[in-house]
Amino acid sequence: xxxxxxxxxxxxxxxxxxxxxxxxxxxxxxxxxxxxxxxxxxxxxxxxxxxxxxxxxxxxxxxxxxxxxxxxxxxxxxxxxxxxxxxxxxxxxxxxxxxxxxxxxxxxxxxxxxxxxxxxxxxxxxxxxxxxxxxxxxxxxxxxxxxxxxxxxxxxxxxxxxxxxxxxxxxxxxxxxxxxxxxxxxxxxxxxxxxxxxxxxxxxxxxxxxxxxxxxxxxxxxxxxxxxxxxxxxxxxxxxxxxxxxxxxxxxxxxxxxxxxxxxxxxxxxxxxxxxxxxxxxxxxxxxxxxxxxxxxxxxxxxxxxxxxxxxxxxxxxxxxxxxxxxxxxxxxxxxxxxxxxxxxxxxxxxxxxxxxxxxxxxxxxxxxxxxxxxxxxxxxxxxxxxxxxxxxxxxxxxxxxxxxxxxxxxxxxxxxxxxxxxxxxxxxxxxx
Numbered sequence: 161x162x163x164x165x166x167x168x169x170x171x172x173x174x175x176x177x178x179x180x181x182x183x184x185x186x187x188x189x190x191x192x193x194x195x196x197x198x199x200x201x202x203x204x205x206x207x208x209x210x211x212x213x214x215x216x217x218x219x220x221x222x223x224x225x226x227x228x229x230x231x232x233x234x235x236x237x238x239x240x241x242x243x244x245x246x247x248x249x250x251x252x253x254x255x256x257x258x259x260x261x262x263x264x265x266x267x268x269x270x271x272x273x274x275x276x277x278x279x280x281x282x283x284x285x286x287x288x289x290x291x292x293x294x295x296x297x298x299x300x301x302x303x304x305x306x307x308x309x310x311x312x313x314x315x316x317x318x319x320x321x322x323x324x325x326x327x328x329x330x331x332x333x334x335x336x337x338x339x340x341x342x343x344x345x346x347x348x349x350x351x352x353x354x355x356x357x358x359x360x361x362x363x364x365x366x367x368x369x370x371x372x373x374x375x376x377x378x379x380x381x382x383x384x385x386x387x388x389x390x391x392x393x394x395x396x397x398x399x400x401x402x403x404x405x406x407x408x409x410x411x412x413x414x415x416x417x418x419x420x421x422x423x424x425x426x427x428x429x430x431x432x433x434x435x436x437x438x439x440x441x442x443x444x445x446x447x448x449x450x451x452x453x454x455x456x457x458x459x460x461x462x463x464x465x466x467x468x469x470x471x472x473x474x475x476x477x478x479x480x481x482x483x484x485x486x487x488x489x490x491x492x493x494x495x496x497x498x499x500x501x502x503x504x505x506x507x508x509x510x511x512x513x514x515x516x517x518x519x520x521x522x523x524x525x526x527x528x529x530x531x532x533x534x535x536x537x538x539x540x541x542x543x544x545x546x547x548x549x550x551x552x553x554x555x556x557x558x559x560x561x562x563x564x565x566x567x568x569x570x571x572x573x574x575x576x577x578x579x580x581x582x583x584x585x586x587x588x589x590x591x592x593x
Contacts, residue, residue, distance in 0.1 A: 161386055163340070163366045164429045165517045166207035166253070167460075167507050168467035171197065172437045173214050174221055175488030176470055179233035183218050189235040193491075194243050197470075198250050200494045205507045208253035210342055210368075210467065212437055214240070220484075221257070222344065223264030223310050227328045237335065244336050255340035255366055256332060260325050261348045262304065262311040265296075270312050274298060285321050286312055305345065316350035325353075326360050333365070340366025346379055346388065347371045354384040368431055380428060387465060390430035392416070397434055397458060398442060401451045401548055406531040409458065410523055413533065417463040417521040425463075426521075432464040434472070437488055441469070441478035449475065450583050453502045454546050457585050460506035461535060461544045463521050473503045509566070509587065515540050525557025530580055532557065541590040542566075547580035554579045563588035 173179075176197075177190035191214070201209070213221025216229045230240045244254050263270060269282035277283075277299060278290060292301025294309060305311040314321055332338055343349060346369025358367065369379045371388040380388045393416070396409040416425045434442040434455055443449055452475060459466045471478075474495035478487045510516050519535035519542070526532070529549045535542045543563065547553055556577045563572040566587045578586075 161366065161429075162253070162364060163208070163368075163386065163465055165511075166465060167205070167510055168208050168210055168431075168465060169197075169201060169204075169206040169470065170210040170212070170433075170436055170467055171470045172212040172488040173234060174212075174231075175437075175485070176491050177234060178490035179231075181219055181483075181485060183216075183231065183233060185232050187232045187235070189239050191230065191234040191239050191243050195246050197491075197494075198247065198252070200496075201252060202250055203496075204468075204473065204500075204504050205511060206252060206468070208255060208339065209247065210255050210257070212257045213259055213344075214256065218264050218266060218310070222259050222262075223266075224259050225264045225266040226268075228331055241336055244338065248337065253339040255342055255368065256336075256338050257344055258329070258341040259344045260314065260316070260353075261345045262313045265310060265312060267312070273300075284318050285315055287315055305348070316353040322353055322356060326357070329357070329361065333361070340368065343367065343369045343385070345370055346385065347374070351378070351384065354379065358384050376425060376430065380425070380430070387429050387431045390416075390432050390464060393430070393462070393464075394433055394439070397455055398445045401455060402445070402447050404529050404548065406526055406528060406548070410526055410531055410533065413462055413521060414523055419520060419522065429517075430464040431467060432459055432462060433467045433469065434459055435469045435478075436467075437469070437484065439487070440480055441472055441476055441487065443472065443475045444477040444479050448550075450550065451548055452499055454548055454583065454585060456499075456503055456506060457544065457546060457587075460503075460510050461516055461533075461542075461587070463519075463535075466510065468503065474500050505567075513540060513542060515542050524559050525555050525578075527553075527555060529553065530555040532559075532578065543586075543588040543590070545578055545580070545584075545586040545588060547582065547584045550582045552579070552581055562591040564591055 177193040179190055214234055215224055216226035216231045217223045230237050247254050269285045272282045273280040287303035289301040294301055303313040305313055367385045369385040369388040371379055372391045376388045379385050393412050396412040400406055400409040474497050515535040515537045519537040522534040524532040524534050530547045530553055532543055532545045554577055560575045565572055566589055
């Protein structure tokens with residue numbers, strides 16, 4: 161799967177393109193603003209962009225009203241085709257956010273139920289109780305998504321609904337030539353539906369699922385999804401730095417990708433991130449922003465598929481308030497600073513070292529504030545070494561050998577210890593002895 165070797169970049173189009181939060185139904189061709197990202201992404205060497213919802217809705221895109229029409233705040237279907245073609249022409253793939261668990265109240269099938277009640281042929285597309293009611297006084301109760309009554313849950317055990325969604329996927333693939341899907345709240349989706357979708361698409365069509373907790377193998381397996389969002393390590397990454405405790409994230413990495421038979425996802429490729437459209441920016445979460453290069457080094461060198469959230473590559477801040485608009489701003493200027501340079505180097509490292517995509521994971525040495533872990537495949541052995549403290553320290557461990565520092569090309573001999581400068585990152589490649 162091409163995604164296993166790729167670096168992703170997530171964009172929330174309504175925010176990035178400066179669209180209003182509520183749909184004013186005024187046609188604006190804003191989606192072409194995404195083309196302004198292309199020179200920036202090519203300089204970074206990003207492989208694929210993930211676009212959050214772009215189809216017709218009332219508000220944030222997750223209350224879909226028409227799966228086959230680009231939201232008027234962003235433009236027309238022809239605009240979308242042109243944008244996808246432009247990205248493809250520049251060697252960048254595109255996957256779309258697919259919201260198949262629920263729809264908005266203006267979705268045609270739900271509108272038919274509102275009008276015809278029992279007589280609607282679409283009443284079984286949803287979970288409806290005509291003996292109940294709701295605060296809209298619709299004359300029936302319906303299941304929504306986690307108490308959000310603007311989001312009406314679809315019945316994915318209904319074959320007509322499944323057929324409709326498969327038709328939507330075919331339309332997106334044929335009309336827009338997209339390369340994959342991010343399945344919103346995949347943890348809520350019927351597993352038989354996920355199997356059907358898996359069997360329906362080509363094997364190079366990337367299927368990513370949004371998952372939070374539990375055993376990710378429920379959704380990420382040879383019969384369902386290619387990858388899922390790694391929220392376990394998302395939390396472990398920032399929490400380890402804020403609590404000066406590398407044991408937390410390295411425990412999760414070994415639990416997920418270690419060599420012991422009880423390790424959960426060894427050989428699989430989870431979708432890793434340090435922030436996204438639903439959580440506060442990592443530059444706002446980290447108590448010591450000098451650690452931003454370290455957390456991004458872990459993102460790009462741990463097992464899995466790394467994803468950058470737009471703007472975070474130059475340290476953009478963003479905190480949650482009563483809604484998520486502060487996390488999804490319009491981009492007017494593409495900044496480039498020292499952090500961006502570091503991330504570009506990490507992307508280059510990811511592209512040129514197969515061990516970072518396919519290598520085994522092994523913990524070499526650890527204290528609360530320093531760690532070394534190894535990524536090794538049949539071609540090479542890399543040690544990722546870092547010190548989160550603002551002071552020098554020495555990490556002792558059981559390990560030795562001759563290495564080359566990838567950054568400086570310096571020869572390094574290790575004999576059961578490694579000295580660190582403050583906030584130092586070293587990536588070492590084992591030499592042939």
